[in-house]
Each structure stands twice: as structure tokens, then as C-alpha cells.
Amino acid sequence: MEGIISVENSELRKGSKSILYTFRRCPYAIRARWALFLCGKQVEFREVRLNNKPIELLRASPKGTVPVLIRENGQVIDESLEIMHWAIRTSDDNSNKKLLKGFNDKNIKLLIDQNDNSFKFHLDRYKYPNRYEGIEAEEHRKKAKEILKDWDKRIKYSVNLNLFNDSETIADWSIWPFVRQYRLIDSVRFDKDKELINLRRWLESYLNSKSYSKIMKKLSFWKSPYDGISTHA
Incomplete structure (x- = not known):
């Protein structure tokens, strides 16, 4: 591999x-x-x-x-x-072995790819605007948030507060650390954002865990x- x-x-x-x-x-x-x-x-x-x-x-x-x-x-x-x-x-x-199927699931792989590429691209330019020439941090914040809003809808309509309907997948494990990083840029704004209520609850389930x-x-x-x-x- x-x-x-x-x-x-x-x-x-x-x-x-x-x-x-x-x-x-x-x-x-x-x-x-x-x-x-x-x-x-x-x-x-x-x-x-x-x-x-x-x-x-x-x-x-x-x-x-x-x-x-x-x-x-x-x-x-x-x-x-x-x-x-x-x-x-x-x-x-x-019980962890069930997560393996996600590595071969097209939809799960696409979601992780969206995180690792599109979302990370905008996240970096929102978080570190001085590292890039001629960019507006606010513009990248908005584009990153559009992706987060889509993830929020996924969680809203899931059965168990996950990115996919049935249960926790490798997508959840792979993506929450990046949402955490987005939140830390302006945690007050993130926590008050009514368009990201479900995403915030999902993220909190990781941040409040003993494992975290x-x-x-x-x-x-x-x-x-x-x-x-x-x-x-």
C-alpha cells in the first residue's frame, strides 16, 4: 500500500x-x-x-x-x-473491524477525500492567511463553512449522530480532527453558529471523550x- x-x-x-x-x-x-x-x-x-x-x-x-x-x-x-x-x-x-469496510466504500472514500483536499485547502488559508499571497481569509472561511454545512446535514439526518446513517465509520475518525482545527480559529463564532448545531454536537462527542x-x-x-x-x- x-x-x-x-x-x-x-x-x-x-x-x-x-x-x-x-x-x-x-x-x-x-x-x-x-x-x-x-x-x-x-x-x-x-x-x-x-x-x-x-x-x-x-x-x-x-x-x-x-x-x-x-x-x-x-x-x-x-x-x-x-x-x-x-x-x-x-x-x-x-468491534473495530467493522470500520475496515470504509476503506473500500466509494462514498466514504469520497468524503474523506473532500476533507483532505477541498476542506483542508480552505482551512489552511483561513487559519494561516499570511502564508499565502493574495488571499482573503474570510473568503476561505466561507468556502470551508459551506463544506461544514453539508456535513452538518449529513449528521442531522443520521440515526446515531454520525457522518453516515448507520454507525460510526472511518470517515468520522478521519475528519473530526480537522473540524476541531477549524473551530479553534474562532471557537466562539463556531459554537454560536446555528447552521452548524449538529456538527458541533458531533465534534463535542469526540472532544469530551476520555480517549481525547x-x-x-x-x-x-x-x-x-x-x-x-x-x-x-
Whole structure:
């Protein structure tokens, strides 16, 4: 599968746990940690500085983005959805296995694709307008909200407050961290928005969970033993 490679460096195989290089606020990393935690995976979380990435991370995945999972056998998975797929597929909890069908469901895949592309495009330009030349943050806020309104309608007409009618799917797990990021830009405005009432209730079900507090615990930045020669990227 795309995003999965193997590492020959035996240094990456030491220890009894898999390793996840992560950044606490990154929505891609959040959804990977969420799946790993709910699927009961024993993983060492290593919080990294994005402006001073440890050499171990760059050796494992030269593109240098998080999350990156290094399994005990040296296999590297450096795409968040692939990490989620692995966690669910190998989970000892059979109740999680039902989420696997979402990876092959056309409609679920389209919704995740909308999040990872269209919504993320507007979210970045709303949140970080100074990073882009000649853009209006408010215009991108409006376009992002149009997508959120569609998701709100999905949840409104679902049976159990999910993005799809029957039950929680991989789409819910994949998308809520990005809605969280949108909300944080202006939480007062988001929480008072009557057009997003159902979406807010859906998001709150994740933010108020015990699992959320576990995966969002603040960690000290991981210090590499090779810190003196860390590569900046």
C-alpha cells in the first residue's frame, strides 16, 4: 500500500514498542493517534519540533512529515490513513473491524477525500492567511463553512449522530480532527453558529471523550541522542 516502506537500519528496530513520530496539534497526527489508541496499540509517542526534526524521523521517512509510524519489525508507515488502516486491521477488538469496510466504500472514500483536499485547502488559508499571497481569509472561511454545512446535514439526518446513517465509520475518525482545527480559529463564532448545531454536537462527542484527553496529553519534545547533528527541514 502507498505510504508503507521498510527500514533496513537496525537502530529503528530496538525496543518492544512501535514508535510514532507525531505533533500534538496536527490533525493528521491526531487521527493516527486516535486510531492507535482506540485499537489498543502499544506505541511510544515521540513529539517532534517541526522546525528541527530528529534525524531518526528523516531516516525513516525523508519527506519529513508527521505522523510516521515505525513498527517493531522496522516497517515504516508514513501516511495517516495507512496508519489507521493498520491499527484497525490488526486490532484485537473485533468491534473495530467493522470500520475496515470504509476503506473500500466509494462514498466514504469520497468524503474523506473532500476533507483532505477541498476542506483542508480552505482551512489552511483561513487559519494561516499570511502564508499565502493574495488571499482573503474570510473568503476561505466561507468556502470551508459551506463544506461544514453539508456535513452538518449529513449528521442531522443520521440515526446515531454520525457522518453516515448507520454507525460510526472511518470517515468520522478521519475528519473530526480537522473540524476541531477549524473551530479553534474562532471557537466562539463556531459554537454560536446555528447552521452548524449538529456538527458541533458531533465534534463535542469526540472532544469530551476520555480517549481525547489521553491522545492530546501534552508531551515534552522528544530528544534524539543524535540531537547535536539533527537535520533541519
